[in-house]
Amino acid sequence: MSGERLSELKRIIEKANYHYYGLDDPILSDAEYDSYMQELLEIEKKYPELVTNDSPSQRVGGFVASQFPKVRHSETLLSLDNAFDAGDLKDFDRRVRSVIPEIEYLVELKIDGLTVALTYEDGVLQRAATRGDGEVGEEITANVKTIRAVPLRLWENSEIEVLPVLDVRGEGYMPKESFLQLNREREEEELAFFANPRNAAAGSLRQQDSKITAQRKLGYFSYQLLQAEQLGLRTQQEVLKALSEYGFNVNRNYKVFNNIDEVIEYCSMMTGERHSFPYDIDGLVIKVNNLTHQRELGYTAKSPRWAIAYKFPAEQVETIVKDIVINVGRTGVLTPTAILKNVFVAGSTVGRATLHNLDNIRDKDIRIGDYVLLHKAGDVIPEIIKSLPQKRTGDETVFKMPEECPACGSPVSRLEGEVAHRCQNISCPSRQREALIHFVSRDAMNIEGLGPAVVSQLLDNQLIKDAADLYFLEYSRLIGLERMGEKAVQNLLDAIESSKQRGLAPLIFALGIRHVGVKIGKVLANRYGTMEALLNASEDELQSIGDIGEIMAKSIVNFFRDEANQNFIKKLEVAGVKMFAERQVTTQILAGKSIVVAGTLKEWDRRGIEQLIESLGGKFTSSVSRNTSFVVYGESAGSKLDKARGLGITAYNEEEFKQIIRDS
Numbered sequence: 001m002s003g004e005r006l007s008e009l010k011r012i013i014e015k016a017n018y019h020y021y022g023l024d025d026p027i028l029s030d031a032e033y034d035s036y037m038q039e040l041l042e043i044e045k046k047y048p049e050l051v052t053n054d055s056p057s058q059r060v061g062g063f064v065a066s067q068f069p070k071v072r073h074s075e076t077l078l079s080l081d082n083a084f085d086a087g088d089l090k091d092f093d094r095r096v097r098s099v100i101p102e103i104e105y106l107v108e109l110k111i112d113g114l115t116v117a118l119t120y121e122d123g124v125l126q127r128a129a130t131r132g133d134g135e136v137g138e139e140i141t142a143n144v145k146t147i148r149a150v151p152l153r154l155w156e157n158s159e160i161e162v163l164p165v166l167d168v169r170g171e172g173y174m175p176k177e178s179f180l181q182l183n184r185e186r187e188e189e190e191l192a193f194f195a196n197p198r199n200a201a202a203g204s205l206r207q208q209d210s211k212i213t214a215q216r217k218l219g220y221f222s223y224q225l226l227q228a229e230q231l232g233l234r235t236q237q238e239v240l241k242a243l244s245e246y247g248f249n250v251n252r253n254y255k256v257f258n259n260i261d262e263v264i265e266y267c268s269m270m271t272g273e274r275h276s277f278p279y280d281i282d283g284l285v286i287k288v289n290n291l292t293h294q295r296e297l298g299y300t301a302k303s304p305r306w307a308i309a310y311k312f313p314a315e316q317v318e319t320i321v322k323d324i325v326i327n328v329g330r331t332g333v334l335t336p337t338a339i340l341k342n343v344f345v346a347g348s349t350v351g352r353a354t355l356h357n358l359d360n361i362r363d364k365d366i367r368i369g370d371y372v373l374l375h376k377a378g379d380v381i382p383e384i385i386k387s388l389p390q391k392r393t394g395d396e397t398v399f400k401m402p403e404e405c406p407a408c409g410s411p412v413s414r415l416e417g418e419v420a421h422r423c424q425n426i427s428c429p430s431r432q433r434e435a436l437i438h439f440v441s442r443d444a445m446n447i448e449g450l451g452p453a454v455v456s457q458l459l460d461n462q463l464i465k466d467a468a469d470l471y472f473l474e475y476s477r478l479i480g481l482e483r484m485g486e487k488a489v490q491n492l493l494d495a496i497e498s499s500k501q502r503g504l505a506p507l508i509f510a511l512g513i514r515h516v517g518v519k520i521g522k523v524l525a526n527r528y529g530t531m532e533a534l535l536n537a538s539e540d541e542l543q544s545i546g547d548i549g550e551i552m553a554k555s556i557v558n559f560f561r562d563e564a565n566q567n568f569i570k571k572l573e574v575a576g577v578k579m580f581a582e583r584q585v586t587t588q589i590l591a592g593k594s595i596v597v598a599g600t601l602k603e604w605d606r607r608g609i610e611q612l613i614e615s616l617g618g619k620f621t622s623s624v625s626r627n628t629s630f631v632v633y634g635e636s637a638g639s640k641l642d643k644a645r646g647l648g649i650t651a652y653n654e655e656e657f658k659q660i661i662r663d664s
Helices: 002-022 030-046 056-060 086-097 176-188 197-205 210-215 236-246 260-276 291-297 358-364 429-439 452-460 467-472 486-499 504-510 518-528 531-535 539-543 550-561 563-575 606-615 639-646 654-663
Strands: 070-072 105-111 114-121 124-130 136-138 165-173 219-225 255-257 281-288 307-311 317-328 334-345 348-354 371-377 381-387 594-598 619-621 630-633 650-653
Touching: 002 030, 002 056, 030 056, 086 260, 086 281, 086 307, 105 260, 105 307, 114 197, 165 197, 165 236, 176 197, 197 210, 219 236, 236 291, 255 260, 260 281, 281 291, 317 429, 334 371, 348 371, 348 381, 358 381, 429 452, 429 467, 467 563, 504 518, 504 531, 518 531, 518 606, 531 550, 531 563, 539 550, 550 563, 594 606, 594 639, 606 619, 630 639, 630 654, 639 650, 650 654
Parallel strands: 594 619, 594 630, 630 650
Antiparallel strands: 070 136, 105 255, 105 281, 114 124, 114 165, 124 136, 165 219, 281 307, 317 334, 317 371, 334 348, 371 381
16 A cells, blocks of 8 residues: 555656646645655655655755766767857758758757766666766766656656667756855855856766755756657657656757748847846757758767757957945955946846955956956856956056955954955944844744845944844834834834744854854754853864864854854843753764764664764764774665675664664
């Protein structure tokens, strides 16, 4: 009975994925989808022997690869010749018609991503690989399984045959919204930005930890089926229809034309509409539609003779840097921003572009008054490519980073090994605004109704100086503010009061300690249990915790050593903000130990055992090495257990491990 229900749930979830990602036509609400997924996970937890490679549960990630094995493609993945104008397209058409006079073209969007080759055996996804050099790529199966637009099993109700082996090719890509979110997160963590969605997608698909790939929300469009003629398909249009019937996400923005003049007109039109899609396209692919004609036209050593890629002209525009201003963020980083003469690029008017840091300005030799070349990275983020020194008049000004913070006048410093200049004053007004916005955000204290505009209003009216002052706000002071009626004021005060019970982990994140994100906030809360214990933690002690290295440990200790920060925390405590974890850790029996889990456990799923080990002070790792303290193993432990025993590393079965925990 459980097996039948599991099969039914798989069909429901995969069909929902196809309608959501393939047809943009959801058939389930988010709540319904989550309910079905939760039921599937519960059945698989109870009956782990029923878990299969095509289960939707395999999309969440969790596999960690030490390296990517090489894969030889069944057929070489060739690159396409490029066309840059109407003349190139007409030359291509003449070459084609010299072999086959009567021809039909199918034109597809050229998604700006990376080629991913999929292999299905008996309808189940067995392997996914990068293009590599065309003949040999890298296997990235675990990462590709996290992409919901890729079916783990081909649809059984397909109208076409499912051969023992089917090879599908398509494009992995990152939607623009996912790209923006990823760079926002990287900015929060003070990491380098991805230059464009293509680079971000490539980096995501080559992550060693598939959990990270799963978080990146990648997409996939399929466009080629190697066994097409074997299945009786006659045209590329029929191939796309067949792929859709198998359950693949097929980009439906394709058109069929009878002559090259119509193709050229379409290319011209799409050049103007390229920014209207939620993903990057860098051109169009023109293919001979008939598969028999494709075979007759054949290939050169590098490219098919029956297809060509029309590349959109690069959208780069000239503008002038009118000024460079400084923004001070919540961690004190001074970020220079170019104020530009307004210019229209990639679908919108741009008047500002971040310059990131002084090194970037110097590397590109950008001066105030310069003519510069501008584009949008990934058609999204305005970026100055380079300055145009040949247009200088001599009136340009070399930018210098201020020695004093423009917001508070405190000294600006640059730590050794860092690119950022910082204001060290924690009470800096600019830092306070950004810090307040962070403090009240969803993953921090989650105070509804306290958006950036309200934060600015409270600061401008001198009702607060820092986040701790929020907990001392009074109704009588708020009711007189603009757009703050009785109900709005009461709702805000209720939300502030409710946030006092958020607990230690969100509070740690809300403090805005450099390098400490949501995950590390939870790790620290589990490890120390109280704010007082964390305040007294040493660098060495912190570094003994999994996921915390030297730089992060130093940042945490320096934060809590600062007298202003200590006073801020005391102020929160006086206000009644909860300073302890809901479940305080009573033992650190696994402190300093590196633990590997092999096989399937009955009591815990992968995430559950990882959280347990970390809560007891241990470090959860995925591969066995001489540094491994011991291995916990369950069913189908496989090579990890064999390797541990070969190295003389202690291995406990699940019952023995539970006994260790109980005895603690």
